[in-house]
């Protein structure tokens with residue numbers, strides 16, 4: 001996902017690469033227990049989600065670039081997991097990466113997502129899943145503009161946006 005080049009930031013890139021290496025090596029579900037897990041059957045997920053949400057969240061699908069409803073959303077508010085309702089991201093960390101997918105520098109809390117090495121499609125990437133329902137959200141890349149140098153590249157279909165009060 002996303003080919004936009006950011007200005008060279010070698011120290012931050014190196015830190016981000018180190019962090020990505022560390023998180024990719026962890027076993028699944030390395031976060032211990034703070035998040036209550038949601039386990040549903042495949043039939044329950046199909047009943048609960050739209051076909052597009054099911055494809056992204058439960059089959060690790062990727063929506064087409066610039067096709068998602070939330071890519072260009074600039075409103076203040078919170079982004080919740082479309083599978084289980086867990087608060088995942090805030091508009092405070094959303095930025096326009098130019099990639100065509102909603103992009104954030106960080107989740108609202110490190111514990112709300114799990115990160116897993118993904119070797120599919122001949123690429124080495126770090127997959128991001130909801131820590132509560134294990135739904136696929138997108139990937140994290142080491143080319144973000146924030147202090148941690150990360151870009152959380154998410155699928156709109158995996159997120160529900162709720163505007164802040166007054167919007």
Ligand code: FE
Pocket residue numbers: 081082083084085086130131132133134135
């Ligand atoms: Fe979830």
